[in-house]
Amino acid sequence: MWGVASSVCMSLASDLALKELEAQGALEGLSKKEAKQKSSGAAREKALALSAAVAARIEAEGSFKTVEAVNGYINITFDENAVAARLLSEVLAAGADYGQGAPKSGRVMVEHSQPNTHKAFHIGHLRNTMLGIAVSNILAAAGYEVLQATYPGDIGMHVIKCLWCYECFHAGEEPADPTMRGRWLGDIYAESDARLSYRKEVLAFLHLLSKEDQEFVAAIDRLLKLLWRKNTEGEDIAYLLGRLTTQTEINADQLREQDVIAKFWPIIGDFLRDAVANPKPYVPVEGVPEPTTTPEERLATWEDLNQHIDWWVPSQGWQDQVKATFARWEKQEPAIVKLWEETRAWSLSDFERIFNEVGARFDVWFFESQVEDEGKEIVRELLDKGIAEISQGLPVVKIDEKLGLTTETYRTLPILRSDGSSLYATKDLALTKRKLVDYGVDRAIWIVDVRQSLYFEQIVKVLELWGFEQARQAAHVPYEMVVLPDGVISSRKGNVPLYEEIRDQVLARAREIVREKNPELAPGKQELVARQVGLGSLKYAMLARDNNRIVTFDLEEALSFEGHSAPYIQYAHARASRILEHSGSTIEELAAKAGTVDFGVLSAEELALLQAMAAFPGEIEKSAAEYRPLLIATYVYELAKSFNEFYHDHPVLKAEEPVRTARLVLVAAVRRVLANALGLLQIDAPDEM
RNA sequence: GCGCCCGUAGCUCAGUGGAUAGAGCGCUUGCCUCCGGAGCAAGAGGCCACAGGUUCGAGUCCUGUCGGGCGUACCA
Structure with missing residues (x-):
């Protein structure tokens, strides 16, 4: 059945009930809330009576197929085949433009x-x-x-840092594969960032140890004395000792000999390893906050920093070198400008390839x-x-x-x-x-x-x-x-999922699935379909979540092409295409017949499809007004779902005429709307997969 | 301090005032002699964070509380 429901009787009844009780004086002395509670029962009865009466009047008009009163709602239904014929004609006549709104100014x-x-x-x-x-x-x-x-963003501090790192540590280097140059440059940037934040991280780590690891603080005295024997310089050690035992931050500028930290460093590692190997139960101390890290985590941080402990001494001058590089840029020194132009082009060619x-x-x-x-x-x-x-x-x-x-x-x-x-x-x-x-x-x-x-x-x-x-x-x-899943994307933590790496994995998986599901497909076609499905899946995962939701990117989920995903929708489109291909009719022929379709009595599944297609232009309007592609992503998934349910329950090619033609027209229209909606999301709609 | 976002099924999320709150994943179970099983059908699983309020009617609107995230003058 196709129709509309109205709740107008409910609000009318509630007004009426309140006024009647008031007139009877039944509400004397009651609070506003009590009055409403008293009237709500009466309102329900009134709504039922009212809706029945109104329904009878509308039915007498004779413009609708059926008019019913249910639970206080008025339900009106239309002549389905007439409405269906009009809608299907419109969809097939408009084709790729179905859903397109009238031109707006601005x-x-x-x-x-x-x-x-x-x-x-x-x-x-x-x-x-x-x-x-x-x-x-x-x-x-x-x-x-x-x-x-x-x-x-082709200029700014990040560019300067990258250029500095390139000049100082990688001058003249370049990956053999030109398509890798942009990515390689990104690694150089990450390295510059790691180098420049290294000092701060080491000091922050020492500060953390002094605050969180009471065993460590207790052992410092012994540790530093050990160091003292190896090192003639006593002043720096006294400084470190003071800072760590009083749990205050260390200022590296106060050190006379920069290599004190580097010498001290392995001893810390020995201590941390020992703490992990011989765990001691945690004893809470009055007034001392509970540690936020475990001994294992502290050792892991030490291991990370230890990989580059040789940076400690030279890193003292790096900040100044970056400032100098920035000054050269500001003066537009030819050498640095040339390097900028060259490296910038590497990144931009990557971007163009990805955008394309x-x-x-x-x-x-x-x-x-x-x-x-x-x-x-x-x-x-x-x-x-x-x-x-x-x-x-x-x-x-x-x-x-x-x-x-x-x-x-x-x-x-x-x-x-x-x-x-x-x-x-x-x-x-x-x-x-x-x-x-x-x-x-x-x-x-x-x-x-x-x-x-x-x-x-x-x-x-x-x-x-x-x-x-x-x-x-x-x-x-x-x-x-x-x-x-394990936290924010951070170049420092080295957990940056690069687009091109993810893309490669998704495509590899897509090729595998296509080969498995559709081995008869020509190899070239298989590759095309793998790209359509793989990229579609990745894109849909980005769009099927509302703008204000944090997306937790799960590679396993992105690699799954089942359920609520682009391939599910693309599959519905491919099935529709195949049915039409087997029908012996062209889209044009079906479009010409759309105005006279006769479904007999519309099934719930057919109705759902017609209603969904009718709603498409409105969904576009809403999605545009709110800048929310999610609405289209949800819409097209639900349309695909309705279509899958439809063709499972209702034979198309084997149906008797005139239902066969009606269903074929319906399939053609649904296929069109699926493709149009996917198109809005920049996702391809393959005819086979 | 102030401001913004989030809290719905075990997990990931839809549902921006209407009828019995829905999907996907995962779990249990059916369905390929029938247009392609990337599918369909069924089952289990919910004090919609909490407390007030507005309304005939609140997951949805208002106020407050709790929990998580993010902003808040020389980062971009």
Whole structure:
């Protein structure tokens, strides 16, 4: 049955019941709540009576197939075959455009995919890229003119660090395979980060030991005396001893001989190994907080740091070397600029390859390096206009103050470093101005993770203060991070799941499954299907979770092509394609017959499919309004599920006419909508798999 | 301190005021002589974190509490 239900009688009845009891004086002396409780029983009876009466009146009209009153609801049904014929004709006539909304005014620019050059493109970036593509597709389907923009971070402190590390430790090196250069550069960056944070980590570890390991503190005296015998320098040891026993942080600058730590280091390892080998029960001490780490964890941290203990002494000068490299960049020294250009191109060619692979097509490529100078000019302009001011030695916009807010809301946005170099905000102001002015964008959208929510609110407010009316429509689409089952993605912990590595594993698994499930397929076709299914699965995993949910990336789950996944949906599409292929009719022939379909009495499964297809344009609207691809991801899964249920229970090719034709038309329409919805998610719909 | 997000089945998640709260995974059990079993069907599994409130009606809206995560002037 196809129809609508109305709860109007329920609310009417509740009003009526209350008024009647009031008139009778039955509510005298009762509190509001008691009165309502008393009336609710009466309301239910009234709703039943009312709905029955209203249903009888509507039925008498004769415009509907059936009209019934159930539980106080009025249920109305339509002539199913007539409605089905209209819908199926519409779907098949529109084809790839079914779901496409009427053109809407307003040019939208979706900025997404802001990976940093000189760093690895990882699974977290994939979520951003997929969200950006899907939001763009959905907005376009809703009728907007959409431009997609990418904004690689090709300059900044991370680039300088990477260049420093390359020059000092890897000059002239280059991987043999040119497609590996970007990834290799990412490793260099990770190494620079590890080198530069090494001192801090060692000191933090010593501090942690002194705080958490009472045995260690007790043993320090003995340990250091041991060291004393090997080392003539006593002053540094006294310093270390003092710091560790009083559990205060160590300042490496206070050491006269840098190698004291390195000499002390193996002795700590001996102690930690002994503590693990001969465990002692934990005895709580009054006033001492419980340790947050176990002896095993402490030993593991020591082992990690021990791999690079030879960094300790030279690392003293590394920070200064990085500063010097930065100065060379600021002066645009030719050698460093050349190195930057060369290495930047390595990363960008990786990005292009990845974007191409996942179907990201950009109308505009912005680069941070392009908007630096413009940004600095804007800072001057904002200062001149009195929107920005110098505070604590740097230009800032005190937003709350400028807006006259007394409660802390937008706070203060620094727009340039005190040394005159640019910040992210410096560049974003210039970039957004460019979008609004040069590209005539009415609505600028940023797909950026949720941690930058406050930052984008600040940018929008500064643009408004600056006088850009369009800023009111600008929108940050926040989304949560991708984490791993064992914690956050961290280059330090070395647990960064690179996109290309994950992709390789997913494709390998997909090839295996295709060979197993469909061995007759030609090898070339197998490879194509493996890519469609493998990449589809990966993409769907990124989109089938709401924006504000943290995605825990589980490789095992990504490698599973069953259940709630892209392959499930693609399989439904392939089955529909096969049925049509065997039908002897073309899509065009079926489309021509759509207006006269006769299902006889519609089954629940057929009805579910028709209703789902009718809902598609509305789902697009909603998804576009809320920037939520999840709605489409859920929708297309449910449509596929309904289709699987349908063809299992109802023969199509073997059905008697006219039902056979009606069902074929239905299959053709469902196949179309499945493909269209998958298309919004940038997922392919294979005809066989 | 202030602000934002999350808390629903063993696990991962849908459900943005309506009828008996749903999927997937995992577990138990059926279904390939029938358009392809990447599938279908059935079963077990829930004080929707807690406490108030608004409403005829609350997983959904409001207030508070607890637990977890993230922001909060020179990182991006």
